[in-house]
Amino acid sequence: MLLDRARLAYRDWKARPAGFSFAREGARKTRQTREVLLPQDTVKLMSFNIQAGIGSQKFGDYITGSWKHLVAHPRSVETIEQIAQVLSHFDVVGLQEVDGGSLRSRNMNQLVHLASMAGFPVWHQQLNRNLGRFGQFSNGFLSRHQPFEITDHRLPGLPGRGAIVIKYGHPIQPLVVVVAHLALGEKVRNTQLSYLARLLADYKYVVVMGDFNCRLNHLDHSPLAALGLQTVRADNLNTYPSWAPDRHIDHILLSPELESRHTRVLSDCLLSDHLPLATEIIIPDEVIAATREHRLPLID
Numbered sequence: 161m162l163l164d165r166a167r168l169a170y171r172d173w174k175a176r177p178a179g180f181s182f183a184r185e186g187a188r189k190t191r192q193t194r195e196v197l198l199p200q201d202t203v204k205l206m207s208f209n210i211q212a213g214i215g216s217q218k219f220g221d222y223i224t225g226s227w228k229h230l231v232a233h234p235r236s237v238e239t240i241e242q243i244a245q246v247l248s249h250f251d252v253v254g255l256q257e258v259d260g261g262s263l264r265s266r267n268m269n270q271l272v273h274l275a276s277m278a279g280f281p282v283w284h285q286q287l288n289r290n291l292g293r294f295g296q297f298s299n300g301f302l303s304r305h306q307p308f309e310i311t312d313h314r315l316p317g318l319p320g321r322g323a324i325v326i327k328y329g330h331p332i333q334p335l336v337v338v339v340a341h342l343a344l345g346e347k348v349r350n351t352q353l354s355y356l357a358r359l360l361a362d363y364k365y366v367v368v369m370g371d372f373n374c375r376l377n378h379l380d381h382s383p384l385a386a387l388g389l390q391t392v393r394a395d396n397l398n399t400y401p402s403w404a405p406d407r408h409i410d411h412i413l414l415s416p417e418l419e420s421r422h423t424r425v426l427s428d429c430l431l432s433d434h435l436p437l438a439t440e441i442i443i444p445d446e447v448i449a450a451t452r453e454h455r456l457p458l459i460d
Contacts, residue, residue, distance in 0.1 A: 203305070203443060206247065207339070207369035207410055208436035209256040213239040213270060216433040240270050243431050244277035250438065253280070253302040254324075254339030256371045260285055260296030271300040280304060286312045288341070289320040299324055299370075301339050308334075315340070316355055317348040323356060323370075333450040335443065336363045340370035349374060354383035361387065365444055369412040371434065376408055389413035392423040392439040399425055399435040410437045417444060
């Protein structure tokens, strides 16, 4: 049965138009020549490692469900659509382990489908590991507000880890949001954190969110600590594993000048091996003033 599904998926893939690729096209497609404005009050943020819609429910699934990393399982699309319902309540979403269209996702770009289902006008895919028909491993970014700049950064170390840097407002005083997925190994991860620290050193208002694959006490003694970023606060921020969370490895870090509220882990969202982490930040008056004063246009 699995071989039959794989053959059908392969046949559908072969029938697709030549040159198909969504990678890095989302932001270009949604950009229009207009003023870049931010909301006047708050932005609701979420970070979520969606495990490509595989939806592991226990440690044994990593073994018994390993085939789901190669071919689509019957509920993969349903899982993505359930995730879209969760995302629809937020303004800016950073995603890790999104599949950009392969056998395991039924040849569907999961980021595009999520943007469509959840009503996000702006999306951007960062393809980090391209295994062709067997996996399009990506970070993703969804937004209800138009940024003025989106940049992909390949992080140091073996291929497969990256960060998306998104800038809102105006270059004079932007709000900078980073979506990242860091390495498992401590040595490589510290190199990646050092890279991010240098990249963000000149910005006053910064949000860094994603799957860091490490606990907060490691970040407190990492190169990123030089920025003085603070974790969002709540009683329990454990996000992994979703069925019995005892590790806080997904983080949302903020500049000290940014104020957050309503921080929480969505503990009832059992759609991945990670739980989503959410918060709401208040947009600084300085960022809004710079945006209004300079009226930066967007050019396709």
